[in-house]
Amino acid sequence: MASPKDDAHGGRQAKKATASGWIGSALEYYNFFIYAQEAALIFPQLFFPSGNPKVAIIASLATYGVGYVARPIGAFVLGHLGDTHGRKNVLFICMFLMGFSTMAVGLLPTYHSVGMLVPALLVVLRLIQGFAVAGEISGASSMILEHAPFGRRGYYASFTGGAGRSDSRGRRVPAARRVHAGRHVQRMGLARAVPAVGLRSRRGLHHP
Numbered sequence: 001m002a003s004p005k006d007d008a009h010g011g012r013q014a015k016k017a018t019a020s021g022w023i024g025s026a027l028e029y030y031n032f033f034i035y036a037q038e039a040a041l042i043f044p045q046l047f048f049p050s051g052n053p054k055v056a057i058i059a060s061l062a063t064y065g066v067g068y069v070a071r072p073i074g075a076f077v078l079g080h081l082g083d084t085h086g087r088k089n090v091l092f093i094c095m096f097l098m099g100f101s102t103m104a105v106g107l108l109p110t111y112h113s114v115g116m117l118v119p120a121l122l123v124v125l126r127l128i129q130g131f132a133v134a135g136e137i138s139g140a141s142s143m144i145l146e147h148a149p150f151g152r153r154g155y156y157a158s159f160t161g162g163a164g165r166s167d168s169r170g171r172r173v174p175a176a177r178r179v180h181a182g183r184h185v186q187r188m189g190l191a192r193a194v195p196a197v198g199l200r201s202r203r204g205l206h207h208p
Contacts, residue, residue, distance in 0.1 A: 017147035018156050021140035024091055028136045031102040032067065032129055039064045046110050047118045063122050067130030078135025079142070087143040090135060097132035101125045 043063070044056035082090040105125050111118050148156035 014144075014147045014149055014152075014156060017144050020091075021144045024095060025136055025140050028094065028098050028133050031098050032133045035067070035102075035105070035126065035129065036064050043122070047108065047122055048111055050111075059119065063119070063126050066123055067126045067133075070127045070130030071134035074131035074134030075138045078131075079138045082135075082139045082142060087139050087146070091139050091143070094132045094136040094139065097128055098136070101128040101132065 039060045040057065043060040044053065048056035048059050050056065078090050078094065081093075105122065108118055108121060108125075144156050145153050
């Protein structure tokens with residue numbers, strides 16, 4: 001029979017795991033979904049031929065959909081690594097992959113500079129984003145479930161689902177500044193991941 005001290009420790013672990021999962025998922029989903037806005041607003045101007053704007057925006061939005069192709073693969077591969085090597089280590093990898101790929105999108109040259117190489121690189125980076133966000137949501141949910149008290153697992157695990165809706169509001173940016181602002185947001189992808197990794201490393205979570 002668990003002692004009150006053990007129950008208190010388990011409650012703290014559950015709250016730490018939930019906070020860690022929510023913060024990481026919110027940041028990853030922020031990076032994932034700002035791509036959708038920029039794919040509609042600025043990527044057609046930067047990364048695709050300007051001769052036919054309709055084709056450019058369709059191709060740009062198609063790269064957004066590519067991220068969902070990688071999600072089942074990411075959930076399977078990173079979920080298995082989480083089972084065998086620990087959730088925390090895998091979640092660090094997910095944060096780094098998402099931050100790196102988001103930053104790399106902001107550093108890509110334009111279509112007019114290197115041609116079709118840019119759309120190809122954009123697809124690769126989008127696949128990495130999809131791979132990483134799938135590992136984050138499955139890993140964070142599993143970590144929370146493993147630490148949550150019996151009878152409240154659904155409640156605690158729901159925080160990772162709510163994280164994806166915490167980034168839906170944005171500030172209206174004038175058209176003249178839109179491209180610069182959008183690229184700057186992408187370049188800060190890795191910088192956003194660093195504080196979250198540091199916070200997770202100090203959470204003191206112990207794997208059951």
